[in-house]
Amino acid sequence: MTQSCVPGSKMPAVPSRILLGPGPSNVSPRVLQAMMQPMIGYLDPDFMLIMDEVRELLKAVFETDDANTLAISGTGSAGMEAGLSSLLEPGDTVVMCIYGFFCERMVEMATRIGANVVPIRAQWGRPFPEEKLEAELRNRTDVKLVTAIHAETSTGVRQPMSELARIAKDHDALFMVDTVTSLGGNRVEFDEWDADYAYSATQKCLGCPPGLSPVAMSRRAIEAMRSRKQAPSSWYLDLALLGNYWGWEEQRVYHHTAPVSMILALRQGLRDALTEGLTNRFQRHTLNAKALAAGLEALGLECVVPEDHRLAQITVVSIPDGVDDIPVRQRLLRGYGIEIGGGLGELAGNVWRVGLMGESSKAEYVLALLSALENVLPKEGYEVARGSGVAAASAQFGAAIPQGD
Numbered sequence: 001m002t003q004s005c006v007p008g009s010k011m012p013a014v015p016s017r018i019l020l021g022p023g024p025s026n027v028s029p030r031v032l033q034a035m036m037q038p039m040i041g042y043l044d045p046d047f048m049l050i051m052d053e054v055r056e057l058l059k060a061v062f063e064t065d066d067a068n069t070l071a072i073s074g075t076g077s078a079g080m081e082a083g084l085s086s087l088l089e090p091g092d093t094v095v096m097c098i099y100g101f102f103c104e105r106m107v108e109m110a111t112r113i114g115a116n117v118v119p120i121r122a123q124w125g126r127p128f129p130e131e132k133l134e135a136e137l138r139n140r141t142d143v144k145l146v147t148a149i150h151a152e153t154s155t156g157v158r159q160p161m162s163e164l165a166r167i168a169k170d171h172d173a174l175f176m177v178d179t180v181t182s183l184g185g186n187r188v189e190f191d192e193w194d195a196d197y198a199y200s201a202t203q204k205c206l207g208c209p210p211g212l213s214p215v216a217m218s219r220r221a222i223e224a225m226r227s228r229k230q231a232p233s234s235w236y237l238d239l240a241l242l243g244n245y246w247g248w249e250e251q252r253v254y255h256h257t258a259p260v261s262m263i264l265a266l267r268q269g270l271r272d273a274l275t276e277g278l279t280n281r282f283q284r285h286t287l288n289a290k291a292l293a294a295g296l297e298a299l300g301l302e303c304v305v306p307e308d309h310r311l312a313q314i315t316v317v318s319i320p321d322g323v324d325d326i327p328v329r330q331r332l333l334r335g336y337g338i339e340i341g342g343g344l345g346e347l348a349g350n351v352w353r354v355g356l357m358g359e360s361s362k363a364e365y366v367l368a369l370l371s372a373l374e375n376v377l378p379k380e381g382y383e384v385a386r387g388s389g390v391a392a393a394s395a396q397f398g399a400a401i402p403q404g405d
């Protein structure tokens with residue numbers, strides 16, 4: 001019997017993929033190289049300087065002067081759980097705007113914390129109607145926190161934030177926003193929204209491996225956290241303790257061993273994002289998504305979200321009648337090294353989710369995917385006009401990219 005884990009076995013090398021799913025996305029050689037720097041102690045003064053730089057870089061991408069930032073050891077869900085468990089005590093009321101799979105994850109977490117959870121549910125695949133939040137808050141005086149998601153990766157909708165944040169503020173509630181898929185791909189205007197807590201993840205539009213959850217927290221939220229009656233039940237995700245380690249206070253206090261190499265990766269990913277320029281980066285995401293949508297539509301496929309509300313970094317497309325989800329994705333992966341995502345929750349089996357996030361948002365990947373689909377879809381019983389998808393996308397690039405003449 002062959003054992004794949006013994007030295008010298010035939011275990012294959014990790015294949016090189018084009019990652020066009022909902023994350024992780026591709027990572028640049030610069031970021032990978034940043035992780036190969038020497039190991040350093042988590043309280044070394046030089047490491048403190050690196051952490052300070054990461055905090056400043058995060059403030060730039062969150063577009064905040066006033067908030068405090070850090071990166072939690074863990075993925076986006078850790079940022080979600082840290083916010084909920086640090087801001088909510090058992091019995092506190094939290095009103096949650098619900099319009100997708102990840103919104104429901106927040107409900108689950110807040111319920112486990114013992115909060116009084118008030119979910120307001122609205123249709124998946126459309127922006128959440130702000131009036132619903134206003135109507136709920138009008139009748140309440142007890143709301144500690146309101147939550148929403150900027151980029152619902154399960155539906156592909158870009159949720160306008162300023163109005164939801166304003167309504168929360170008008171009713172004296174804290175406002176928490178999930179920017180897991182938006183940070184680095186869309187403007188996240190933490191100060192402009194007057195948000196209190198935002199969290200993200202390194203593996204979506206920031207171009208880093210999975211493993212850290214960057215967060216921003218307002219002074220108001222820090223005050224609320226400090227005036228809790230009892231400490232949060234989660235010690236590891238207690239943002240007050242994490243803030244003490246990251247230098248939110250004068251005195252730094254050891255909390256846990258920082259994932260040094262990931263913090264070096266994040267620093268490089270953030271430096272690269274700011275070197276590219278946030279506006280250029282958002283425009284790149286927008287153009288590639290537009291070309292992808294044009295190509296998919298030329299193949300007769302339908303985007304689920306109306307154009308005005310679509311996210312550039314994740315395109316949700318209906319699976320045509322008679323075509324099976326999984327065989328198509330397997331052919332793309334095995335034959336072309338391309339990963340795309342399937343549907344989550346009520347959309348499972350009905351949609352594909354194509355991510356063009358961070359390093360994965362590239363014209364050549366858009367063209368490679370469309371060309372692969374033109375070969376794969378007919379094998380799964382769906383005829384397409386060969387070349388039409390690539391041509392439609394290419395026309396978008398041709399119109400947008402200077403030709404050098």
Ligand SMILES: *Cc1c(COP(=O)(O)O)cnc(C)c1O
Nearest residue numbers: 075076077102151153180181201
């Ligand atoms: C991916 C995602 C999460 C979960 O993040 P993990 O890094 O997988 O823990 C949460 N919210 C949104 C909107 C996401 O897209």
